[in-house]
Amino acid sequence: MIRTKVTPTTQTEALAEVLDICGTNAANCMQCGKCSATCPASSRMDVLPHQVVRLLQAGQVEKVAASQTIWSCASCFACSARCPRKVDPARLIEAVRLSVVRKAGGNYLKADAVPALADEAMPQQALVSALRKYSK
Amino acid sequence: MQRIGVFVCWCGSNIAGTVDVAQVAQSAAAMPGVVYAKDYQYMCSEVGQNMIKQAIAEHGLTRVVVASCSPRMHESTFRKTAAAAGLNPYLVEVANIREHCAWIHKDKAEGTKKAIALTRAAVAKATLNAPLVAGESGVEKRALVIGGGIAGLQTALDIADAGYAVDIVEKSPSIGGKMAQIDKTFPTLDCSACILTPKMVDAATHENITLYTYSEVESVSGFVGNFEVAIRQKARSVDAKKCSGCGLCAEKCPSRKAKSEFDEGLRTRGAIYIPFPQAIPNVPVIDRDECTYFKTGKCGLCSKICPASAVSFEQADEVITQRYGAIVVATGFDMIELDKFGEYQYGQHPDVITSLEFERLTNAAGPTGGKFVRPSDHKKPKKVVFVQCVGSRDTSGRGKPYCSKICCMYTAKHAMLIRDKYPDVEASVFYIDVRTPGKNFDEFQRRAVEEYGVQYIKGMVGKIFPEQDKLMVHGVDALSGETVVIDADLVVLASATKAKDDAEALGRMLSISTDTHDFFTEAHPKLRPVESHTAGIFLAGACQGPKDIPETVSQAGAAAAKAIGLLSKKKLVTNPCVTTVNEALCSGCLACEKICPYGAIAAKTIELTNNGVKETRVVAAVNEALCQGCGGCTVACRAGAIDLKGFTNRQIMAEVDAICF
Incomplete structure (x- = not known):
C-alpha cells in the first residue's frame, strides 16, 4: 500500500x-x-x-x-x-x-436475488427494509 | 515529677491502619512521668479535644503529648485546647506518627514499634518543656504589590477599597501587563482593553494607591507586619511632573531600531517611547541603550522639541525605602523561547508566529490596525494552521513538562474569531488533547468546531516546509490514522508559558520558595493556595502557576482578603520559640551572626565587673522580632551559649536518648 x-x-x-x-x-x-x-x-x-x-x-x-x-x-x-x-x-x-x-x-440488492437469500425464519419486514435500503 | 497525658489519634484509618494505636497508648502509659494515656478516632474533633481538656482537669496534667499528624497540621489546634484548659500552650508536644510513620510504612508491627519510639521521644521532650509567653508586634498598615498586571491591579484595588494604603511596583514603564496586549478575552469575547483600562485608571486615581512604574524591588528585610523594602525607581529621563503626555518626542525621535515590546517586535519604536497609547502613566521613557544622545552625546532632539521641557537626561535612579505590613507577589509569566523547535520554522519564516504575536496582529490597535494580513507580504491568508502544545507537556527538555493551561482556550478563540470575521478563511488546529475545564469553556471550544467550522485535528505537526508562498504543514490525524499536509499561509504556535526569568532571584530576596519550574510555591496546594511559606507574603496570578484571567482575578481577590486580614490586626502574636544568648558563656566570636539568615543577631557591648575591675565585653544579642527560630545559631555556637526556646539542646538530646532507648 x-x-x-x-x-x-x-x-x-x-x-x-x-x-x-x-x-x-x-x-x-x-x-x-x-x-x-x-x-x-x-x-x-x-x-x-x-x-x-x-x-x-x-x-x-x-x-x-x-x-x-x-x-x-x-x-x-x-x-x-x-x-x-x-x-x-x-x-x-x-x-x-x-x-x-x-x-x-444500480441496485445493491435485486428483487430476483431475494428468494435465494431468504429463509423461513426471516421476517417479511426485514426483506422489505432491505430492498428499501439497498435499492434505488 | 511532671504529670504527663498522652493522647493517641487514629486519624480514622490513616494512622490506625498501619499502627496499633491501642498498643501505643498502652506502652505510653508505662513511660516515665505519664499518668494518663488514651487513644481516640479523631483527636482533633470537638469530642477529642474535650477528652484532652477533661483529662487535664481530672488528672492534673502538667504536660500534654498528642501522637497524631504533623505539627504543621494541628499543633496550633492542640495548643489552643490546652490553653482553654488552663495549661500553657507551649507545654503541648506533638509526636508525628502519621507523616513520619503510618503513611510511609506498610508493616503494622514495625510501624507500631516506631510510633511508640516517636511517642517516647515526645514524652521525653515534653518533660523538659518550659512555659513560654508569646510576645506582640505591631502591623504597618500598608501593603506592597509587586507587579502591575491584572493580578497586581486587582489585588491592589481590593486592598485599597478596604481602606489600606497600597503601593504597586511595576518593572516596565506602564501598568497593564500581558492583558493589555490581548485583543479579546475568552469565553465571553469582551474586548480586553475595554475591561482592563478602566481598572488601570481606577488604580492610578485611587487615593490609597501609589504607583511605582519602571521600578524594581531592590531589597527586602523584616518580617510579617513589619517588612522594610527598598524600591529602585529607574530613571525615566523624563520629568513626570512636567510632562503633559503629548507624545511629540516619541513621534519625532530619529532612532527607530528598537522593537516594540508591547507589539511583540512586530513594530519598531523610538528610543523615547510610550509603550502603548493607553499606558499609565502616560509619560514617555528613554531607552538609554537605544538613545543616540546617551550613546554618542549628539542628538537631544526630544529635549529640544518638548514643549514642557520635561526631558531630563541627567535624571538618576532613585531608591525609596518604605515599610509594609503585607506583600503580595503578582509578577506574572512569560512565553518560552522557540529556538529549540526548528521544525516549526519560527524565526526562520516570517509567517510562522506565536499566539501573542497573533494577538497583536489581529488587534484593532495593533501594528496592522486590526487588518488581518500575514507579516511576509501583507496579503490576507487563506489558510491558517494553529499548533497547540508547542513546548507544553514536553519532557524532552526542549519545553516544559506541565500543561500551560490557557492555550486550548485562546487557540479556540483565535480560530473562532477568524472564521467569524472572514468565513472564507480556513482554520485548522492541531492538538494533543483539548482541555477546557471552566465555566462555559467547553461550550466555547465546541462552538468553534460546530458553529464556526474550525477543523480540529488530533495529532502533532512534525515539520513545516516553505514552498513558494505557502507553508506546507505536515502532521497526522491520529484519529483516522491519516497523514496530513496542509498548504497554509500563516502558522500560529501556542508556545508554552514559563515563570519569569528573575522569579527565583525575587523569591530568594523575599525568602519564599519556587518549584522546579521557578513558579512560586503556595503554602498548601489545596488549603492555603494564595499564601507563601513566609508569613505576610501572598501570591496572586500566573507567578504561582499558569492561569487564565478569570482564575487570576479570583486569586488576586483571595490574596487581597488575606492581606486585609493581616493589615486589620492591631497586634500580631510573635513566636516565642526564639533564641537567647547566655552572656556569661558567650565569647563574642559572632559565628552566630554570620550564619543567621534573618539578620537577627548583632554584636552588643556589655559592662561587667571582673574581680572589682570594670570592663567591657562584646557578646551576641538576638533581635527577637527578627528571629524565626530556625536554630542555625545554636549549632554554630562553639561555646554552647545560644539556646532555642522550645527546642533547647537538652530537649533535643532527651529526644535522641528516648529514641535510642
Whole structure:
C-alpha cells in the first residue's frame, strides 16, 4: 500500500451532498467511540462507525463510500440512540450509502436475488427494509 | 515529677491502619512521668479535644503529648485546647506518627514499634518543656504589590477599597501587563482593553494607591507586619511632573531600531517611547541603550522639541525605602523561547508566529490596525494552521513538562474569531488533547468546531516546509490514522508559558520558595493556595502557576482578603520559640551572626565587673522580632551559649536518648 497525505477540508461537494441527505452534523462528534463500542455489526466492518464520522469530519467521503462498513451496517440505530453528542452515526452511514446507490444507478440488492437469500425464519419486514435500503 | 497525658489519634484509618494505636497508648502509659494515656478516632474533633481538656482537669496534667499528624497540621489546634484548659500552650508536644510513620510504612508491627519510639521521644521532650509567653508586634498598615498586571491591579484595588494604603511596583514603564496586549478575552469575547483600562485608571486615581512604574524591588528585610523594602525607581529621563503626555518626542525621535515590546517586535519604536497609547502613566521613557544622545552625546532632539521641557537626561535612579505590613507577589509569566523547535520554522519564516504575536496582529490597535494580513507580504491568508502544545507537556527538555493551561482556550478563540470575521478563511488546529475545564469553556471550544467550522485535528505537526508562498504543514490525524499536509499561509504556535526569568532571584530576596519550574510555591496546594511559606507574603496570578484571567482575578481577590486580614490586626502574636544568648558563656566570636539568615543577631557591648575591675565585653544579642527560630545559631555556637526556646539542646538530646532507648 502507498500512503498519500491528505488535506483535511470540509469544502467538498461529496461531503455537502452527504450532509444534505442526512441533515445531521458530523462536526458535533468528539470521537468518544461509543458508537463503535455499541455496534452489533462491528465485527464485519473494516472502518468502525466512529472512524466513519472522523473521515466525514475531514471531508473524506470517498474512503467511507469504498468501505465494507456502509453495507454491513444493519441500521439498528443503537449508535444513534446512545450517542452523547446527538451525532446520529446511523444517519451519516445511511447518507453515504444512498449517495453511492443513487450515483451507481444500480441496485445493491435485486428483487430476483431475494428468494435465494431468504429463509423461513426471516421476517417479511426485514426483506422489505432491505430492498428499501439497498435499492434505488 | 511532671504529670504527663498522652493522647493517641487514629486519624480514622490513616494512622490506625498501619499502627496499633491501642498498643501505643498502652506502652505510653508505662513511660516515665505519664499518668494518663488514651487513644481516640479523631483527636482533633470537638469530642477529642474535650477528652484532652477533661483529662487535664481530672488528672492534673502538667504536660500534654498528642501522637497524631504533623505539627504543621494541628499543633496550633492542640495548643489552643490546652490553653482553654488552663495549661500553657507551649507545654503541648506533638509526636508525628502519621507523616513520619503510618503513611510511609506498610508493616503494622514495625510501624507500631516506631510510633511508640516517636511517642517516647515526645514524652521525653515534653518533660523538659518550659512555659513560654508569646510576645506582640505591631502591623504597618500598608501593603506592597509587586507587579502591575491584572493580578497586581486587582489585588491592589481590593486592598485599597478596604481602606489600606497600597503601593504597586511595576518593572516596565506602564501598568497593564500581558492583558493589555490581548485583543479579546475568552469565553465571553469582551474586548480586553475595554475591561482592563478602566481598572488601570481606577488604580492610578485611587487615593490609597501609589504607583511605582519602571521600578524594581531592590531589597527586602523584616518580617510579617513589619517588612522594610527598598524600591529602585529607574530613571525615566523624563520629568513626570512636567510632562503633559503629548507624545511629540516619541513621534519625532530619529532612532527607530528598537522593537516594540508591547507589539511583540512586530513594530519598531523610538528610543523615547510610550509603550502603548493607553499606558499609565502616560509619560514617555528613554531607552538609554537605544538613545543616540546617551550613546554618542549628539542628538537631544526630544529635549529640544518638548514643549514642557520635561526631558531630563541627567535624571538618576532613585531608591525609596518604605515599610509594609503585607506583600503580595503578582509578577506574572512569560512565553518560552522557540529556538529549540526548528521544525516549526519560527524565526526562520516570517509567517510562522506565536499566539501573542497573533494577538497583536489581529488587534484593532495593533501594528496592522486590526487588518488581518500575514507579516511576509501583507496579503490576507487563506489558510491558517494553529499548533497547540508547542513546548507544553514536553519532557524532552526542549519545553516544559506541565500543561500551560490557557492555550486550548485562546487557540479556540483565535480560530473562532477568524472564521467569524472572514468565513472564507480556513482554520485548522492541531492538538494533543483539548482541555477546557471552566465555566462555559467547553461550550466555547465546541462552538468553534460546530458553529464556526474550525477543523480540529488530533495529532502533532512534525515539520513545516516553505514552498513558494505557502507553508506546507505536515502532521497526522491520529484519529483516522491519516497523514496530513496542509498548504497554509500563516502558522500560529501556542508556545508554552514559563515563570519569569528573575522569579527565583525575587523569591530568594523575599525568602519564599519556587518549584522546579521557578513558579512560586503556595503554602498548601489545596488549603492555603494564595499564601507563601513566609508569613505576610501572598501570591496572586500566573507567578504561582499558569492561569487564565478569570482564575487570576479570583486569586488576586483571595490574596487581597488575606492581606486585609493581616493589615486589620492591631497586634500580631510573635513566636516565642526564639533564641537567647547566655552572656556569661558567650565569647563574642559572632559565628552566630554570620550564619543567621534573618539578620537577627548583632554584636552588643556589655559592662561587667571582673574581680572589682570594670570592663567591657562584646557578646551576641538576638533581635527577637527578627528571629524565626530556625536554630542555625545554636549549632554554630562553639561555646554552647545560644539556646532555642522550645527546642533547647537538652530537649533535643532527651529526644535522641528516648529514641535510642
